[in-house]
Amino acid sequence: MSVERTLAILKPDCVRKNLQGEILARIQKAGFRVLALKQTRLTTETAGAFYAVHKGRPFYNGLVEFMSSGPCVPLALEKENAVADFRKLIGATDPKDAEAGTIRKLFADNKGENIVHGSDSPENGRMEVAFFFSESELV
Ligand code: DAT
Ligand code: MG
Numbered sequence: 001m002s003v004e005r006t007l008a009i010l011k012p013d014c015v016r017k018n019l020q021g022e023i024l025a026r027i028q029k030a031g032f033r034v035l036a037l038k039q040t041r042l043t044t045e046t047a048g049a050f051y052a053v054h055k056g057r058p059f060y061n062g063l064v065e066f067m068s069s070g071p072c073v074p075l076a077l078e079k080e081n082a083v084a085d086f087r088k089l090i091g092a093t094d095p096k097d098a099e100a101g102t103i104r105k106l107f108a109d110n111k112g113e114n115i116v117h118g119s120d121s122p123e124n125g126r127m128e129v130a131f132f133f134s135e136s137e138l139v
Contacts, residue, residue: 004082007128009117012070030089035076035138042068074132086118
């Protein structure tokens, strides 16, 4: 296993529910190092660009609207096997399908508003980290 970077985003529903600290504590307890974090607000343009891979899907417009509906907290994380381990920590996209004890199972309302983003491959992890943070901010 190699050390990887992954991008997490505490989504606008997480911030609205004031769960940032609770979720960050779970991420840290699971052994992830935080290289960078900030609070920001995506516009429809930046949210659309971040999720460009889903353009054309029926849920795309709703996803862009939701992700730009309020502040979010992107985090650059590092750990051995970070991408797969983070996906395991957060659980399936739809909280109904997520395993017991996962972040989405515990805190998410539905498939569209599911508390947290996690990159799906090491390559996307690097690209998504770079979407939010410059190399000099990763410390
Ligand atoms: P994940 O976030 O688990 O990687 P994804 O990449 O397939 O899932 O989709 C990105 C986000 O889009 C997901 O977190 C929530 C939203 N989404 C995906 N499928 C959806 C659906 N069928 N209905 C509503 N929202 C959906
Ligand atoms: Mg995805």
